[in-house]
Amino acid sequence: MWRAIASNALTFFIVVLVVISGLLAWGRAEYSGPGPLVDAACVKVDRGASLSSVSRVLETSGVISDARVFRIGADYSGAGAGLKFGSYLVPAGASMVDVLGIITEGGQSTCGREVNFRIGVNSADVILRELDAATGRYLEVVKFDPAVDVAPQTYLDAVADADLRYRVTLAEGVTSWQVVDVLRRADFMDGEIAAVPAEGSLAPDSYEVTRGGDRAALIGAMEERQVRVLAEEWAERAPDLPYASPEEALIMASIVEKETGIAEERRQVASVFVNRLRKGMRLQTDPTVIYGVTNGEGVLGRGLRQSELRRETPYNTYVIPALPPTPIANPGRLSIEAALNPDDTPFIFFVADGTGGHAFAVTLEDHNANVVKWRAIEAQQGQNAVTGVQGN
Structure with a gap:
């Protein structure tokens, strides 16, 4: 009799072990396997929310398959206490492990x-x-x-x-x-x-x-x-540039920034100014003159007057034969990169071409022809300012 009882008890114990093992395997699969979320979704963690309440919200919204498994896994990993309030983007199919990482390690919110x-x-x-x-x-x-x-x-x-x-x-x-x-x-x-x-x-x-x-x-x-x-771009600069310091390169970058908003043109525009510096020519660029008028305090809102183009100021590059003393704006990385790695071109002139870009030239004759074309476009548009490097 006792032998039969012992045998039944052993059988029951084995069955219990098998069930527990199955449950553990199922739990691990649920916890680390792909989740039920079909499409990416925003998950909000309220300030002061408990792991239990967050687990229920995640299950109700279809982000996880089982709140209990999520809570047990979070507690076991020790990450459950690290909930950070905010709204987070959870990708489709995210596992419970992934979701836990997003809402405890995400830092700044990524959704909402x-x-x-x-x-x-x-x-x-x-x-x-x-x-x-x-x-x-x-x-x-x-x-x-x-x-x-x-x-x-x-x-x-x-x-x-x-x-x-x-x-x-x-x-x-x-x-x-x-x-x-x-x-x-x-x-x-x-x-x-x-x-x-x-x-x-x-x-x-x-x-x-x-x-x-x-x-x-x-x-x-x-x-x-x-x-x-500036330090990163200066370290990667082209050789033999006419700058005595990174600060001078920053000045050039600010001029390039104000002369063109077309990314593909920045290196060409920079090449014109670099060529002019190398030849000892004046830069003759309107944005520096404008900065001398406004001191950077707002937008001029009109064309430059002839008196302003003739007036000698530290920023009037129609008069001074060098870079202005400071930048004229805050240039972005692309303009700094262009100033430090300009295209290798023979150009020393450019003028607006009516498309938002510029027409470049090597000779004054070609440049004047480009200016005539721009003047015709300008007359049609009712404008009165030439954009680019002049030939006087």
Whole structure:
């Protein structure tokens, strides 16, 4: 009898072990295998949310197959206590391991709504946009100019969300004065900017910031990035350039930045100015003269007057036979790269060609012919400014 009882007990124990082993194998497969999510989705983790509540939300929304398995796996790995509030993009088929990593190691949110405060040459825009999880692209919700427009109610409602993300995007060619002037109107940032940074010292780029972030700290980050960009590009510069220092290259880059907005032209434009420096010729470029008139404080908004083209200032390259003393804007990496690795061309002239680009020339005769063509286009457009290097 006892032998039969022992045999049954052993059989039962073996069955239990098999069941437990099966459950463990199933749990491991569920935890590390592909998840049920068919399309990418945004997952929101509320501030202060528990692992248990997050697990239930993930299961209900179809991101994971089983909340208990997710919770057990998170507890076992020790990562369950590291939840970070925010909205996160979870790709299709993400395993529980992947999902746990996204919501505990993701740092900044990667999904949901975002305010992009864009500082441009002519204006600043506040853009509220939302990530479309299916396409991975941001869709514009509302856009306005904080200098002239009243903030729309949609924007005001959005900024009440603690999960809303913020970034500041600095366009190429903006002056340091413009950056400071616009940042002082950024209502989601705090702190004072003591002084306008040196011209050219801010790197055009997109910077993620936090609500209540310090304006001066953001300026510092822009300066640090520009120092790094200039150092990297200077180390890769072409030989025998007519620059005595990286600072002179930065001045040239700012001129290139203001002369063309076409990326493919930057190296050609740089080659014209480098050729002129090598020949001892004046640069004769309007953007430097304009900077001498405005000091970088806003946009001129009109054509240059003949008196301004003749007036001797440190920035009037129709008069001075050298680079101006400072940059005339904050150039981006592509313009810095162009200034330090210009195309090898014989060109010493260029003028607008009516397409947004420029016509380049080696001889004054060819250049004057290009100017005549541009003047005809200009007359049709009702403009009165020549863009490019002149032949006088």
